[in-house]
Amino acid sequence: MKSKDAFIFWDKYIKKEFDFIFLDGYHEYDDVNNDYKWIKFLKKGGYIVFHDTVCPQLDLVIKQNEDQGLKFISGFGNSIKTFRKDFK
Numbered sequence: 001m002k003s004k005d006a007f008i009f010w011d012k013y014i015k016k017e018f019d020f021i022f023l024d025g026y027h028e029y030d031d032v033n034n035d036y037k038w039i040k041f042l043k044k045g046g047y048i049v050f051h052d053t054v055c056p057q058l059d060l061v062i063k064q065n066e067d068q069g070l071k072f073i074s075g076f077g078n079s080i081k082t083f084r085k086d087f088k
Helices: 003-014 029-041 056-064
Strands: 018-023 042-051 070-076 080-085
Antiparallel strands (some): 042 080, 070 080
8 A cells, every 4th residue: 555545544534643653655756745744643742754865855845845843853874864743
């Protein structure tokens, strides 16, 4: 199941929030954008980690959604970026 389909199911039936989300998805813009939507279910103070962050699509999606309250915490080369949800 792709992230987009899992998100639709989660949004409709479960709606629970997470303290931590790890995303290792496809690298095309639409896929990264769909993965990013999971922050809706990230608790305030929770962490989201993106894998394979060498793709420029992640930076573009994050920049386009600056108002979502993610604060960059750390990175590991071009492999992993960690963010904390500070508000919303």
